Amino acid sequence: MSANREPFVASGDIPPSPPPSSVVGPVAWVRENLFSSIPNAIMTLAGLFIIYSLLASVIPWLFVNSVWNATSLGHCREIDNGACLAVIKERYLQFIYGFYPEAERWRAILTFVLMVVAVWPILFAGAPRKLFYFSAVYPALAYWLIWGGTIWGPVGVMLGPIIAIITYRILSTVLRGTSMEEGIAGVLALIAAGLAMVIWWLLGVELFDGTVSSIVSIGLPVVESDKIGGFLLSTLIGVSGIAGSFPLGIALALGRRSNLLFIKAISTGFIEFIRGVPLITLLFVASTLLNYFLPPGTSFDIILRVVIMVTLFASAYMAEVIRGGLAALPKGQYEAADALGLDYWKSMRLIILPQALKISIPGIVNTFIGLFKDTVLVSVIGLLDPVGILNPIRADQNWNGIVWELYGFISIFFFIFCFGMSRYSQYLERKLQTGHR
Amino acid sequence: MATISSTGDTNFRIGMLIYDTRYRSYTIQIIALIIFMLAAAWLVNNVIENLAALGKTFSFGFLNDTASYDINQRLIDYSSTSSHARAAVVGILNTLLVAILGCITATVVGVVAGVLRLSNNWLIARLMTIYVEGFRNIPVLVWILITVAVINETLPAPNQFRGADPDASPLLGGMLVLTNRGFYIPAPVMGDMSMAVVIVFLLSVGVMIGFRRWAKKRQEATGEILPLLPISLGILFLPTLLVFFLLGMPITLEYPELKGFNFRGGVFMRDSLIGLWLALSLYTGAFTAEIVRAGILAVSKGQSEAAFALGLRPGRTMNLVILPQALRVIVPPLISQYLNLTKNSSLAIAVGYMDATGTLGGISLNQTGKEFECLMLLMAFYLIVSLSISAVMNWYNERVKLRER
Numbered sequence: 001m002s003a004n005r006e007p008f009v010a011s012g013d014i015p016p017s018p019p020p021s022s023v024v025g026p027v028a029w030v031r032e033n034l035f036s037s038i039p040n041a042i043m044t045l046a047g048l049f050i051i052y053s054l055l056a057s058v059i060p061w062l063f064v065n066s067v068w069n070a071t072s073l074g075h076c077r078e079i080d081n082g083a084c085l086a087v088i089k090e091r092y093l094q095f096i097y098g099f100y101p102e103a104e105r106w107r108a109i110l111t112f113v114l115m116v117v118a119v120w121p122i123l124f125a126g127a128p129r130k131l132f133y134f135s136a137v138y139p140a141l142a143y144w145l146i147w148g149g150t151i152w153g154p155v156g157v158m159l160g161p162i163i164a165i166i167t168y169r170i171l172s173t174v175l176r177g178t179s180m181e182e183g184i185a186g187v188l189a190l191i192a193a194g195l196a197m198v199i200w201w202l203l204g205v206e207l208f209d210g211t212v213s214s215i216v217s218i219g220l221p222v223v224e225s226d227k228i229g230g231f232l233l234s235t236l237i238g239v240s241g242i243a244g245s246f247p248l249g250i251a252l253a254l255g256r257r258s259n260l261l262f263i264k265a266i267s268t269g270f271i272e273f274i275r276g277v278p279l280i281t282l283l284f285v286a287s288t289l290l291n292y293f294l295p296p297g298t299s300f301d302i303i304l305r306v307v308i309m310v311t312l313f314a315s316a317y318m319a320e321v322i323r324g325g326l327a328a329l330p331k332g333q334y335e336a337a338d339a340l341g342l343d344y345w346k347s348m349r350l351i352i353l354p355q356a357l358k359i360s361i362p363g364i365v366n367t368f369i370g371l372f373k374d375t376v377l378v379s380v381i382g383l384l385d386p387v388g389i390l391n392p393i394r395a396d397q398n399w400n401g402i403v404w405e406l407y408g409f410i411s412i413f414f415f416i417f418c419f420g421m422s423r424y425s426q427y428l429e430r431k432l433q434t435g436h437r
Numbered sequence: 438m439a440t441i442s443s444t445g446d447t448n449f450r451i452g453m454l455i456y457d458t459r460y461r462s463y464t465i466q467i468i469a470l471i472i473f474m475l476a477a478a479w480l481v482n483n484v485i486e487n488l489a490a491l492g493k494t495f496s497f498g499f500l501n502d503t504a505s506y507d508i509n510q511r512l513i514d515y516s517s518t519s520s521h522a523r524a525a526v527v528g529i530l531n532t533l534l535v536a537i538l539g540c541i542t543a544t545v546v547g548v549v550a551g552v553l554r555l556s557n558n559w560l561i562a563r564l565m566t567i568y569v570e571g572f573r574n575i576p577v578l579v580w581i582l583i584t585v586a587v588i589n590e591t592l593p594a595p596n597q598f599r600g601a602d603p604d605a606s607p608l609l610g611g612m613l614v615l616t617n618r619g620f621y622i623p624a625p626v627m628g629d630m631s632m633a634v635v636i637v638f639l640l641s642v643g644v645m646i647g648f649r650r651w652a653k654k655r656q657e658a659t660g661e662i663l664p665l666l667p668i669s670l671g672i673l674f675l676p677t678l679l680v681f682f683l684l685g686m687p688i689t690l691e692y693p694e695l696k697g698f699n700f701r702g703g704v705f706m707r708d709s710l711i712g713l714w715l716a717l718s719l720y721t722g723a724f725t726a727e728i729v730r731a732g733i734l735a736v737s738k739g740q741s742e743a744a745f746a747l748g749l750r751p752g753r754t755m756n757l758v759i760l761p762q763a764l765r766v767i768v769p770p771l772i773s774q775y776l777n778l779t780k781n782s783s784l785a786i787a788v789g790y791m792d793a794t795g796t797l798g799g800i801s802l803n804q805t806g807k808e809f810e811c812l813m814l815l816m817a818f819y820l821i822v823s824l825s826i827s828a829v830m831n832w833y834n835e836r837v838k839l840r841e842r
Contacts, residue, residue: 033559040558047560262466266473276823277816278780284798284815288808292487293480373576380578380787387578403586411575411583418574 072398087399088409094393095409098229098384104148104221108232111145114138115239123424125431139243146228146236148220152212156205160197163204168193225303229384231413237307237385238372244311245371246364249318250357254348256319257326267319274316279374282309287381306378314371321367325360326352358432365425369418376414386410484809497814499805500525506800508791510707521801528796529818535714535792536779542718543778544771547725554730565726572723578784580720585712585788592617595699607693614693614700619707621693621700628687638677645672709790713782721778725771732767733759765837772830776823783819793818 022028034044065082068089076084088095097105118138121127140154168189175185213219228236255267274282286305291298329352337347357364379388390406393399454464488495500522507517512530515523554565572580593605595616607614607621614621652663681688693703736759744754783794791799793815802811 033557036557043556043558043561047558047564050564260462260466260469262470262473266469272824273820276820278783278794278819280783280786280794281798281812281816281819284802284808284812288802289812292484292809295483296486296490369574373574376576376578377784380784387576387582390582403590407579407583407586411579414576414579415571415574419570422574 073400073402083405084402085405087393087402087405091389091393092409094389095230095386095413097232098389099227100223100229100232101221101227104223107145107148107220107223111142112235114141114145115235139240144220146223146232147225148222150209150213150217150219152209152218153205155212156208157201159208160200160205163200164193164197167196225301226384228303230386230389233303233378233383233385234372234375236303237310237375237378240307241310241314241371241375242368244307245314245318245367248311248315249322249367250353252315252319253322253326256323271316271319274313275320279310279313279377280380282313283377283381285309302383306381306383310371310374313374314367317367317370318364321360321363322356324363325356325358328359329356361425361428361432365421365428369421372417372421373414386413488809493806495809497810499801499807499810502805504801504804506804508796510710510791521805524801525793525797525814528791528793531710531785531790532779532782532792532794532818535710535717535782535785535790536775538714539717539721539778539782540775542714543721543725543774546718546722547771547774548729550722550726551729551733554726555733569723569726572720573727577716577720577781578787581713581716581784581788584716584719585708588619588708588712589617594618595695598695598700612690612692614703616700617708618699619705620711621703621705623690623692624702624704626689626691628689630684631687633684634677634681634688637680641673641676645669648672707790709785709788712788713785713790717778717781720781721774724774724777728767728770728774732763735766736762765839768833768837769830772826772833776826779822779826780819 018024022031035041061082065080066085067076067079067082068085070076070079070084070086073084073087076086093105097108100108115138117131118135121129121131121135137158140158144151144154171189171192172186175189178185252267252271255263256271258264258267283306286309287302290305290309294300333351333355334347337351340347342350376385376387379385379390382388387410390410393406394402454460501520503518504521504524505517506524508515508524508527508531510531511527512534513527515527550565550568553561554569556562556565592615595618597604598606598614598616605616612623649665649669652665652668656662691702693700693705695701740758740762741754744758745751749757782792783798785792786795786799789795797811797818798815802808805811
């Protein structure tokens with residue numbers, strides 16, 4: 001009978017029963033995130049419809065019915081009604097290099113590979129520090145590789161800073177030996193070093209180039225600027241602009257926050273002027289007006305002119321971003337730097353700028369992305385960047401009327417670069433995060 | 438024993454110009470000033486010499502010369518016999534037109550996309566992320582070219598509207614005609630007494646603003662809230678409609694009609710204007726969406742919880758608590774997006790829309806060879822626009838600034 005039955009005593013933990021399927025799992029997720037209410041469900045359906053119609057038109061067009069092998073648009077249409085990717089296949093080298101001579105394209109590739117090496121120590125902390133020396137000489141090297149000519153010209157230009165340093169070292173030791181006051185000696189040496197560099201650039205480089213070339217002639221075939229185009233040109237302008245606008249932007253930002261009235265006025269005026277006009281007007285200035293500002297008879301390369309204008313343009317925006325970072329820094333940081341007895345440059349270099357730049361990373365990278373996107377504007381003044389390359393292709397009888405394939409190709413290139421940059425900025429923000437969160 | 442002694446050395450030495458903070462800033466500034474003046478003098482001198490060498494003079498007289506080129510999209514009368522100055526004005530008005538249209542649509546697109554990105558609907562939020570990232574990471578010039586290409590390639594040509602069984606037909610009962618050359622919309626035709634309707638409408642706008650101010654004051658004084666929306670809408674439209682019908686409908690719409698090979702009548706907006714407008718709106722809209730999202734996220738959750746705890750309904754919470762705080766974060770960057778849009782509208786030159794850059798900085802410049810004058814005027818125009826927009830922004834910032842102790 002019941003007396004024999006032992007009362008139930010649990011001998012161990014009873015495993016918890018699984019939550020009902022309406023709370024966890026894919027069904028619950030769908031219910032919560034896609035169909036939580038009637039308006040939500042309508043939006044989901046609308047979204048699904050949009051995705052479906054996009055995919056239904058793009059996938060057959062791009063993958064199923066696309067034509068890779070054809071000689072003209074008409075030929076493409078005869079074969080199939082999808083994307084005529086044959087144009088990309090035929091012209092992709094032009095999109096990459098512009099009209100850069102075929103035999104010399106290895107130079108562009110080498111420049112790009114070396115750029116990755118030069119940029120590595122700047123972007124990632126794990127790189128060997130010695131690589132910084134390579135980064136320092138890279139601009140001259142890249143210039144020589146891309147434009148060709150004798151190597152001694154760029155080498156001569158790179159010698160300028162070295163000459164300045166040597167002049168400074170020698171003069172300051174010599175002058176210290178005299179009875180001259182120390183401060184004056186330092187300043188005199190500095191001025192002399194600057195002068196020596198400028199004089200070397202104006203007079204010495206050519207002479208150096210001439211003499212050394214006559215002894216040891218190392219050179220590459222010259223490539224004219226109007227041959228350079230495509231993504232090569234975009235990258236060239238973009239990277240030089242980025243490299244130039246960052247230091248210039250810091251200088252302008254410091255200038256705008258300076259106590260020195262005149263410096264502040266110049267910086268503010270420059271920033272507001274550049275930010276007030278569209279880049280395209282500045283590019284017009286580069287293409288039509290800049291030669292007026294130079295001594296009669298001189299004219300310099302259009303790509304160089306554009307790089308200068310793009311750099312100035314981006315540096316004004318950069319300055320405002322960095323100024324925001326400087327303003328966001330608590331006042332205590334400035335006061336602490338002063339209290340430690342640091343002078344202006346030391347306090348900026350060691351205390352203020354590292355923090356201010358860290359705060360402004362998102363803005364800085366946004367400016368870089370903007371600059372890189374803005375490089376397509378050079379097509380308006382006739383340079384052959386990817387958008388500029390489009391016109392000769394679309395004007396070609398074989399490919400007349402082709403649109404989507406070409407725009408799509410360019411868009412993908414820019415998307416990859418710009419999206420990559422924004423991801424990098426997020427990585428950098430996380431890495432430099434020192435807040436206690 | 439250490440003694441603190443002041444040297445009391447007041448003799449001026451040259452080194453003090455650098456090492457004494459009393460003088461150093463002056464030294465630096467004077468050196469900078471001298472360098473600046475020298476550079477400026479050098480540049481001006483070069484310009485004078487170059488202009489002289491080319492036999493050019495610096496004058497704005499060319500503005501009165503005949504422009505002798507056509508502008509196909511214009512807001513005011515213009516013909517090829519008009520002056521360069523008039524062409525410039527047409528261009529400036531075109532810039533302002535596309536800028537204003539673009540700012541309005543970019544705001545609408547941006548607010549919708551920004552709010553939807555925060556939606557708890559997973560799919561919609563992801564779709565909006567794709568929209569935002571796609572537009573932000575591809576140059577606006579490419580978007581402009583793509584949009585114009587979409588209009589040119591996918592929409593029907595005007596002659597496809599012809600015949601008994603046309604391939605294409607106007608939309609919305611003949612009001613909207615989309616062709617690959619541009620869009621036609623109805624044009625208002627002002628009959629007799631139509632000014633009365635316009636004046637009544639403007640008066641109603643004034644009365645409505647006055648009413649809202651009064652209602653706000655009354656609410657602050659007594660705490661009573663009037664049903665603002667229906668009353669303002671009533672004030673805005675009822676008198677105007679009344680006058681409109683009493684006067685026998687003086688304003689009518691002129692529909693675009695197919696005549697010959699093309700449409701006549703209505704307002705014609707060229708493909709380049711539409712493409713530029715759409716591309717700028719979508720591009721700026723993507724940036725605006727991020728701004729709106731950041732603004733909404735910037736209002737801490739405690740604010741809405743506090744408002745609910747006070748017993749405010751969700752609508753009131755939004756209007757009285759969330760929005761005023763979010764707008765303080767949203768408006769300044771939004772205004773600089775408007776500024777960017779205005780400056781980006783100069784890319785019109787790539788699709789042949791004749792804005793200020795296309796007329797003053799484009800054809801006028803090339804025809805007259807007055808690079809200096811044209812570019813100076815063009816930059817001055819853009820500077821004036823952007824400085825006035827910044828002035829508005831500063832005024833707004835000042836007005837909404839948190840007043841702390």
